[in-house]
Amino acid sequence: MNDRKMVLDGMMGLVVGDALGCPVQFLNREELRERGAVTEMEGYGTYNMPPGTWTDDSSMALATLASINERNGIDLRDIMERFLDWEFHGAYTPFGEAFDEGNTCSNAIYKYRDSHDLATCGETGEYSNGNGALMRILPVCLYFIQKEDISDADALRQIHLATGLTHNHLRCHIASGLYYFIAKAIVTIAPKNADLKTCIQYGLEKGFAFYHTPESLAELMYFQRLRDLNEFFSLPEDEIESDGYVLHALEAAIWCLLHTNRFRDCLLRAVNLGDDTDTTAAIAGGLAGLYYHYEAMPQEWVNAIRRKAWIKRLCLQEL
Template sequence: MQNKNHLQNILYGVVVGDALGVPVEFKSREYLKQNPINTVQGFGTHDVRGGVWSDDSSLTFCLAESINEGFSLNQLAQKFIAWKVYNYWTPQGWVFDIGISTRIAIEKLAEGISPEMSGGFNENDNGNGSLMRILPLVLYHKDKPIAERFEITKQVSSITHAHLRSVIGCFYYLEFAKQIMEGKDKFEIYQDLKKEVTDFLKSLHINPSEIEIYNRLLNGNIYELEEDKISSSGYVVHTLEASIWCLLTTDNYIDAVLKAINLGKDTDTTGAVTGGLAGMLYGFETIPKFWITVLPRIESINKLIYQYKKETMEIKGFISYRYVRTDNIDYEGFSRDYTPVDYQTEATFFLPNDEGKNVLVFQLQYPKYPHNVEVQYPFDWEFYSEIKERNIDSVTIFVNTITFLDDNQVIFTGSFANCHTTDEYYDTFNFSAYFKHDNIKSIVRASTVYSDTITDVSLDSSFLKKIKP
């Protein structure tokens, strides 16, 4: 039975294909004929250990995380900046691979240029830098009308690659992915998209020459071509053609991804783009376990997947939830009175309010870099850790949406924390937010991640007095 955890299939499909291709990026097809990739290898082109992924996966994770958090183009742009500047979502703490167009676009974003205008609009700006990271977007827009899907795809591609050719490539790729999710056969999808994509693009009165550039996909049978007719450069058209060709000329994840990588040149991206669709088509379970276990930051990847799984299986919200009804709260001792409920890599805590109504408490983990989104509830406070004293200034809670369905149901989405600290070991900030039906009542628990150990913070009633909604 096909694995329906689509984000798991996508993320591991992409990151494994990417990691397999990293050591031989830029190697020729002739070299790989003599030295083919058939499993995970280390070092090579970028001198990194086996399993390390590149910018392809880092930016894919940024998009997946943004979708989990409710999706905002500006928010996604800030994550891209954080990746380049603060090494966010990097496998080992630094950026070792970045395309020219992507670098220029992110530098523009950092200078304050809007994400709609940051990407390259010239014909020479049609590398595969948006195609390589776009696949999670299918989870966000799959149920929307085709015109809206195209527009959203255009917006997300244009952050780094705004030329129509790149947008069309991303659009075709996501339409293929959408039909995989619908359970269709890959050859049926390929034939259906010839008409569907062509007719839609013509309805937009797009320059026919731009559509013709994709003729081998839209007006032919690319799977009938011999390997020497398939290019694997960093050009978006070449990458898309190569990935579809590899998918249609193999019948499992392993063969599809290895075939893509052994085409040479832009091996990590061809592997990632092929791997994403192959992961969706064949499922996470078909990826060799060793190729997965060597990946860095598996726990972080699984957390993304777990958050999406909760979203799709529970209430279409971001955070899982439960409710408790009690009558009183001892504010003098509330740091001792919470009840933990394990949710694998995170916990949800519940505290009663003073009026005995149902309350909802979340515990979330946030990156240390700032997010440029609307501030609705700022808090400035300090706390003391038993390990060492840390002064946390400018702690800001960003709330995108709080939806009150009735007295007993609250959907809370899109939260981030902007934390500035002088402690170089201060990696993440955790807090539990305490919600009533009318507003945020208080923050009731805080903790830090220090040397990979979660340290609870002792709080007393004076903590409440420091909060200034």
């Protein structure tokens, strides 16, 4: 697969999911059912923004991608400087102003602004295990998936450091790592006619094997439901949570991928779980985009995306 096309597939999937969930963010499942399920790209709602508006999830992921393009690699300080530019100057946004910033991300950005210390800006507490790093880690994952000469261990060291810029707890590191292994499985074995469930299973098995170490075992237990994918698939919707907790976000995204067989249906399923709708759909959308590809995305959704042409150029490295 063309490396830049892979970036377009994944990143546009993430952005479309983010925009699809933006208008109904924070509505819970019951509230969404009462007002009517999301079936198309909507606008206004929670942030009173027009259709196709994307939020902090896409902004931070696109800032990361821009850094990777320009620096030709992972430059953690450059990534944080771009997060500063986003937070304080509205860079990498649809309309020139940052909005929907998560507390943990904002805290880390402010700490970095004051100290410029990459090692201490990320939050490390138990209650800092939100989904704000998982939602933006895809471009880092894609960079290493392209580098066949770099081992998984070396890739994961950098993915953990990139995660830790804002969310520096081991649980968030593991979530990002599992996401990397799933994305890598989709890119490498889906072209050999592996179905999506097989890709996810293969990626998770590789991830659980990688983290089966004395220092990670206690945290790995939190991801236990994903060990048996058949059993996880059989869980009813009311046992899937879709709030801002990183474990719930990863589980919800995988559950939606398993329960659908089209890009459109996967993202709608994610949004209609309610609560942190934009981030659940962004996390699911990145993987769905890699599997189904850009051409399978509803054209009316893609066309609604604000600054679509700029995003495409960034993904295809034409900037």
